[in-house]
Each structure stands twice: as structure tokens, then as C-alpha cells.
Amino acid sequence: MPENAQPDLSEEKAKKLGISLEDYLLPTHGRIQMISETGALLPPEEQGHTPGHEYPMPEIEELLEGYRQLVIGRRVNDQNYALVRQGRMAVYPSSHGQEASEVAAALCLSPTDWLFPTYRDTVAVIVRGVDPVQVMTNFRGDWHQGYNPHEHNTSIQSTPLTTQLLHAVGMAHAARLKGEDVVVLGMVGEGGTSEGDFHEALNFAAVFRLPVIFFVQNNKYAISVPLSRQTAAPSLAHKAVGYGMAGELVDGNDLAALLAVLGRAVKLCREGGGPFLVEADTYRIQSHTNADDATRYRHSKEVDEWTTRDPITRMRTYLRSEGALTEELEAQYHTDAEDVASVLREAMGQQPDIQPLDLFDHVYSVQTPQLAEQRSQLAEELARDSHTDNTSA
Ligand SMILES: Cc1ncc(C[n+]2csc(CCOP(=O)(O)OP(=O)(O)O)c2C)c(N)n1
Numbered sequence: 001m002p003e004n005a006q007p008d009l010s011e012e013k014a015k016k017l018g019i020s021l022e023d024y025l026l027p028t029h030g031r032i033q034m035i036s037e038t039g040a041l042l043p044p045e046e047q048g049h050t051p052g053h054e055y056p057m058p059e060i061e062e063l064l065e066g067y068r069q070l071v072i073g074r075r076v077n078d079q080n081y082a083l084v085r086q087g088r089m090a091v092y093p094s095s096h097g098q099e100a101s102e103v104a105a106a107l108c109l110s111p112t113d114w115l116f117p118t119y120r121d122t123v124a125v126i127v128r129g130v131d132p133v134q135v136m137t138n139f140r141g142d143w144h145q146g147y148n149p150h151e152h153n154t155s156i157q158s159t160p161l162t163t164q165l166l167h168a169v170g171m172a173h174a175a176r177l178k179g180e181d182v183v184v185l186g187m188v189g190e191g192g193t194s195e196g197d198f199h200e201a202l203n204f205a206a207v208f209r210l211p212v213i214f215f216v217q218n219n220k221y222a223i224s225v226p227l228s229r230q231t232a233a234p235s236l237a238h239k240a241v242g243y244g245m246a247g248e249l250v251d252g253n254d255l256a257a258l259l260a261v262l263g264r265a266v267k268l269c270r271e272g273g274g275p276f277l278v279e280a281d282t283y284r285i286q287s288h289t290n291a292d293d294a295t296r297y298r299h300s301k302e303v304d305e306w307t308t309r310d311p312i313t314r315m316r317t318y319l320r321s322e323g324a325l326t327e328e329l330e331a332q333y334h335t336d337a338e339d340v341a342s343v344l345r346e347a348m349g350q351q352p353d354i355q356p357l358d359l360f361d362h363v364y365s366v367q368t369p370q371l372a373e374q375r376s377q378l379a380e381e382l383a384r385d386s387h388t389d390n391t392s393a
């Protein structure tokens with residue numbers, strides 16, 4: 001074996017479990033789910049477990065903190081959606097209905113791990129600890145991303161589809177070369193799995209056995225394009241086996257199942273058993289963004305069906321029935337959520353100080369002649385406008 005090659009731990013694990021490598025790598029039959037849509041704990045035989053795909057229930061404390069973040073995440077989604085409609089923000093891709101996947105993606109990592117989110121994953125970024133106002137800077141049309149990725153080991157929210165997975169793999173490879181203990185989680189939509197970058201990222205990560213979790217939120221639509229036009233595979237999690245990595249399909253509206261599956265993937269990645277592909281079966285309840293009218297390509301009946309699988313009511317019912325979620329705690333969580341919403345309203349109500357010429361300052365260290373020309377054209381235009389403003393005042 002070449003000196004820098006990693007051992008294939010999947011093969012060892014499969015052998016220990018007495019199952020074939022394929023059975024270890026392929027997702028479980030069906031999907032992993034722990035809490036039913038009505039909030040009841042499913043009996044073990046209905047949780048989707050097969051040998052090599054067994055998951056213990058997360059601790060109640062972890063679920064309570066997850067639930068708190070769900071409540072805050074839903075409030076953030078709905079507040080931002082409203083701010084866009086009031087014209088106080090340019091655009092907001094809401095993850096309403098997908099909050100369990102968002103929260104679990106952030107909570108499964110340690111502060112020293114790295115998260116690579118997409119434009120959809122504002123809630124995950126906030127759960128990582130990034131200031132919500134800084135996060136929203138990007139969506140109000142300011143020129144910069146708004147937060148420093150190194151402060152919370154959370155990359156910028158990627159808008160070019162799937163580029164973030166290549167960056168995630170690069171980060172994991174660099175950390176390995178530097179001898180650092182870092183697990184990387186890259187988020188992507190099901191539409192993003194059709195990009196060439198998806199193949200390149202997964203193949204590189206698998207060949208070099210990097211500690212990366214590819215977390216696909218299958219919310220059934222890529223703007224107006226449905227899942228059926230995206231893939232003919234039995235599930236997106238099945239794609240893993242072709243690369244030689246393990247894949248798992250999990251109920252993306254079940255916080256408990258998500259924390260269990262992602263938690264195990266993080267643990268195995270840390271031990272050298274990565275990479276992993278995890279698909280969350282979820283649904284985008286609202287429009288793609290405010291620039292989209294979802295009624296033109298899907299029926300309200302479908303949305304209604306998914307609304308009954310809401311991740312928050314389900315976890316609330318479970319935690320109440322366990323006696324863990326008291327009325328005091330619940331009131332506290334709602335106060336926490338209102339506090340975040342009011343900070344967002346206050347900040348987004350302020351006019352940002354935008355200097356249009358800043359656009360040219362951070363692209364090249366030495367500007368191209370074309371950019372220099374455009375800059376001076378814009379400077380002239382701005383000077384003309386301010387002159388007109390002054391004379392008309
Ligand atoms: C490389 C690239 N191609 C096209 C687009 C335009 N675009 C923006 S969002 C989107 C749909 C992506 O769907 P999906 O990956 O399922 O993520 P979701 O929006 O559902 O979270 C497309 C095609 C883009 N941003 N980047």
C-alpha cells in the first residue's frame with residue numbers, strides 16, 4: 001500500500017458485522033426514522049434499522065437543545081420572509097419545513113469542524129453561532145458576505161450550485177495534510193447532485209478517504225424542476241456505493257433520526273471511516289425565493305400533505321409526552337426566538353451605508369483595464385447624480 005494511502009475501514013467494519021461491503025455501503029431498506037409523524041417514538045423494528053445501520057436514540061438534552069433551535073429557526077425563516085415582502089431585504093431562500101435538517105447539520109459538528117452551506121442554509125449558519133444580522137447582510141444586497149468564515153468555521157453561503165462541496169473536500173484534504181482533527185460537512189440540494197462538481201467532490205473524497213459528510217437536503221424541487229427530472233436512482237443515498245462510500249437515507253423532518261445518523265457519520269469520520277453521503281427526505285414548504293411562484297408547478301394538496309409532517313410539531317409532541325418540555329421551557333424558547341426576530345427587524349430597518357464604488361475594490365489586487373474603465377464610468381455617473389440631487393433639492 002502506498003505510504004499516504006488510507007486503510008479501507010468500511011471493509012473492516014463490514015467484516016466485523018458479518019455483512020457484505022455492499023450491505024454496509026448501501027442505505028438501509030427504506031429510511032431511518034425514529035419519531036412518527038404524530039410525535040410517537042417508533043418501536044425499534046419500525047425505525048428502519050438493518051445490520052450495520054443501527055442508531056441509538058439521542059439523549060433528551062440534545063433533543064431539547066435541538067428543539068429550541070427549531071423554534072428559533074422557524075422564527076428566523078418567517079421573519080426574513082416577511083422582511084423581504086416589506087421590501088427591507090432583497091431576497092430570502094427560506095428553509096421553512098426543513099428546519100430539522102438545518103439544525104442537525106450544525107449541531108452534529110464540533111466548533112473546530114467546518115460547515116459548507118448553501119444559500120438555503122441560513123438557519124444552519126445561525127445555529128453554528130454566526131450573528132444573524134451578519135448572516136442577513138448577504139441577502140439585503142450588500143457587497144460582502146457579512147461574516148468572517150474563520151470565526152465560526154463556517155464557510156460563506158454558496159449560490160453557485162455545488163461549488164461548496166469541492167471547497168469542503170479541499171478543506172478536509174488540507175486539514176489531513178496538516179494533521180488537524182477536522183470533520184467537514186458540505187450541504188447541497190437534490191438539484192445540486194446533478195452538477196458535475198458533485199461527482200468530482202464525492203470521487204476525490206472517497207479515493208482519499210477524507211472526513212467529509214455530504215448532506216443532501218432532498219426538498220423535492222430545484223426551483224420548478226421536480227425530483228423525477230433530477231435522477232432515476234432509487235434514492236440519492238444510493239449514489240454513495242458507486243463511489244465506494246457509505247450512504248444513508250433519513251427522514252429529514254425527524255430531528256432525532258437526523259442527529260443519530262449525522263452524529264454517527266461524524267464519529268466514524270473522526271475515526272478515519274469517512275466519507276459519507278446522507279440524504280434527508282424533506283420538503284420545501286414555501287416558494288424557492290420571493291422571485292418564484294410555486295403554485296405554477298405544484299399542487300397545494302402536496303404542500304398540505306407535507307405540512308402535516310412538520311418537524312417542529314412532531315418533536316414538540318414527543319418531548320411533551322416524555323415530560324421533558326415543560327411550559328416554562330417552551331415559553332423561554334419562544335422568548336429566545338422573539339429576541340432574534342426583533343434584532344433582525346431592527347437591523348434590517350436601518351439603511352445600510354452602501355458605496356457603489358466598493359464593488360471594484362476586492363476583485364483583483366491589480367485592476368484590469370476594463371474594470372478600471374467601468375469604475376471611472378460609474379464614478380462619473382455617481383458624481384453627475386449627486387450634482388442633480390443637490391441642484392434639485
Ligand atoms: C451553477 C448554477 N447553476 C444554476 C443556478 C441557478 N439556480 C439557483 S437555485 C437552483 C435550484 C437548486 O435546487 P436544489 O439544489 O434542489 O436546492 P434548493 O434550492 O431546493 O435548496 C438553480 C438551478 C445556480 N445558482 N448555479
Ligand SMILES: [Mg+2]
Nearest residue numbers: 189190221222
Ligand atoms: Mg431542492
